[in-house]
Amino acid sequence: VLAFYLTRPAIDVIIPGAKRAEQVIENIKAADIVLSDDEIQYIDELFPIED
Numbered sequence: 001v002l003a004f005y006l007t008r009p010a011i012d013v014i015i016p017g018a019k020r021a022e023q024v025i026e027n028i029k030a031a032d033i034v035l036s037d038d039e040i041q042y043i044d045e046l047f048p049i050e051d
Contacts, residue, residue: 002027003035004035004040
């Protein structure tokens with residue numbers, strides 16, 4: 001989810017929650033995930049933004 005949010009130009013800040021050190025590490029790893037254009041399009045289709 002965080003990797004997808006990082007592809008959204010309209011989202012300026014992502015504040016993920018974490019209660020354990022392992023969760024912080026997983027959140028940081030999201031910055032290394034590169035989603036393909038097809039993956040981003042698929043997610044966009046699952047969760048369309050309504051005007």
